[in-house]
Amino acid sequence: MAHYDFNMPVTEEQVRRLRVNDTVTLNGTLYGIRDATQIHMFDRGRKTRFDLNGHAVIHTAPNVKKVDKSNTYPAGYAPICIGTTTSDRMERFTRPLLSEYGVRIIIGKGGLREGSLGAFKELGGVYLAIIGGTAALETTWIEQIEDVDLDDLNPESLWKFRVKNFGPLLVAMDTHGGSLYTQVNKSARDKRAAALAALGVKS
Amino acid sequence: MKVDLKQVEEACKELYIRALKVLPPDIKQGFERLDKAESDITGKAILGTMIKNIKVAEATDNLLCQDTGIPIYNVTIGANVEVDGFGLKQAIIKGCERATREYPLRSSVVHPVTRRNEHTSCGRAVPVINIDFVPEAETLSIEMIPKGSGSENNSWLKMAVPADGVDAIKTFVVDCVLDAGGKTCPPTIVGVGVGGTADLCVHLSKVAATRPLGTQCEDAEGARLEEQLTKVVNQLGVGPQGLGGDSTAFAVHVETAATHITMNPVAVNMQCHSARRARATFTPKGLTYGF
Numbered sequence A: 001m002a003h004y005d006f007n008m009p010v011t012e013e014q015v016r017r018l019r020v021n022d023t024v025t026l027n028g029t030l031y032g033i034r035d036a037t038q039i040h041m042f043d044r045g046r047k048t049r050f051d052l053n054g055h056a057v058i059h060t061a062p063n064v065k066k067v068d069k070s071n072t073y074p075a076g077y078a079p080i081c082i083g084t085t086t087s088d089r090m091e092r093f094t095r096p097l098l099s100e101y102g103v104r105i106i107i108g109k110g111g112l113r114e115g116s117l118g119a120f121k122e123l124g125g126v127y128l129a130i131i132g133g134t135a136a137l138e139t140t141w142i143e144q145i146e147d148v149d150l151d152d153l154n155p156e157s158l159w160k161f162r163v164k165n166f167g168p169l170l171v172a173m174d175t176h177g178g179s180l181y182t183q184v185n186k187s188a189r190d191k192r193a194a195a196l197a198a199l200g201v202k203s
Numbered sequence B: 001m002k003v004d005l006k007q008v009e010e011a012c013k014e015l016y017i018r019a020l021k022v023l024p025p026d027i028k029q030g031f032e033r034l035d036k037a038e039s040d041i042t043g044k045a046i047l048g049t050m051i052k053n054i055k056v057a058e059a060t061d062n063l064l065c066q067d068t069g070i071p072i073y074n075v076t077i078g079a080n081v082e083v084d085g086f087g088l089k090q091a092i093i094k095g096c097e098r099a100t101r102e103y104p105l106r107s108s109v110v111h112p113v114t115r116r117n118e119h120t121s122c123g124r125a126v127p128v129i130n131i132d133f134v135p136e137a138e139t140l141s142i143e144m145i146p147k148g149s150g151s152e153n154n155s156w157l158k159m160a161v162p163a164d165g166v167d168a169i170k171t172f173v174v175d176c177v178l179d180a181g182g183k184t185c186p187p188t189i190v191g192v193g194v195g196g197t198a199d200l201c202v203h204l205s206k207v208a209a210t211r212p213l214g215t216q217c218e219d220a221e222g223a224r225l226e227e228q229l230t231k232v233v234n235q236l237g238v239g240p241q242g243l244g245g246d247s248t249a250f251a252v253h254v255e256t257a258a259t260h261i262t263m264n265p266v267a268v269n270m271q272c273h274s275a276r277r278a279r280a281t282f283t284p285k286g287l288t289y290g291f
Helices: A012-016 A035-042 A088-101 A114-123 A135-139 A180-190 A192-198 B005-021 B025-037 B041-059 B085-102 B162-180 B198-209 B220-233
Strands: A003-007 A023-033 A056-059 A063-066 A077-081 A105-108 A126-129 A142-149 A158-173 B070-078 B128-134 B140-147 B155-160 B188-195 B249-257 B264-271 B278-283 B286-290
Touching (some): A035 A088, A077 A135, A077 A142, A088 A105, A135 B041, A180 A192, A180 B162, A192 B162, B005 B085, B005 B278, B070 B085, B155 B162, B155 B198, B162 B188, B162 B220, B198 B264
Parallel strands (some): B070 B128
Antiparallel strands (some): A063 A077, A126 A158, A142 A158, B070 B140, B155 B264, B278 B286
């Protein structure tokens, strides 16, 4: 269970070193991405002007306030509350994020499925678990909204955040086929029969 | 008592923002209880971060969670309350819309087909407004619940048959908790609707999921199920965020309704750990805010 501090972007070798239960803290650039963002990028042929190669994306759609552009608010947005959404809905976008854009890290809550685990192993990527519903805390790790693309999809735009000490986040799916979600799910399902027996359910 | 609709509009704006920022005391106590009993290291660390977030949200006057949810307003009207019902609904919608534009909050509400976001948190039939009548003569109460999607996306209805008995209800709840895993942002309040019609059964599951912790189902049969199911779902080991541990649910809540001789419906709706709600109470003495 090692801890890593990453200045983004990272290399394939850096993410392949990670194992489930390690922790990671990010500094620098972090991209925010969501359902509509990816539907438009992968189903409707839209492209982003951002270079996501080696970067981390977080499943989010923030609360922001529109303000005049300035050095403090270069994108014309002040952050209000930035948190994380459930990743599972976006399962089918993991592979193209890695293969078409070179994304190395996906941050979310609730985990991804076997398809993503396969993509992480094959293409070199990891899933970092952040704690859902703790957005007030997460917002204190965001220094600035640096830029925004595909903003007609607001709040599901593609956001470019600058982050400081973003974490620690838990490595929950790695490049070696490890997934804490698979482990916990299997263990919980193994207890199903005992749970039903305790409830007096006749088998 | 005559109700001032302008005051209702202001209160409905205020309620949305309040609900998003401060958790009710029963939920905070629920966290303390789980934190004391949690034996898993990861689970304990996650609960610690959740508790820290509650404090950070209050200290920084920020929203607890980014998900502003689907807004729900539950209104109860006392016998001697004089109010224009249509005007009341318009005032609620206006208050909800103003909270979103003026704060500003992320509007999480879109048209279901075009996916167009009007940036008002409102749309066709949204906010959800439930109206009921109560015996308290001089009281109008409005409860606001921003219902997050992570938990709402995990909702189920099963039209079991009488021959399946109560075993079908118990099995269904356990399977829903297993299927939800970490997607519902556990620890959750697992809301179970038993009986009624299909739509009433689902509605009851939402009432159960959003009921304060520490309250019991008024039907003794429902209360018995609550006790049994709360114990058992917390033995599955799903844990906080689905990453393992004892704290899968704060509680299982059950609400029941009479049903048809041929029916045995059961529904499950979950509330995430950010179990937010706020209440405004209008009496002849004035307006008070609480939970």
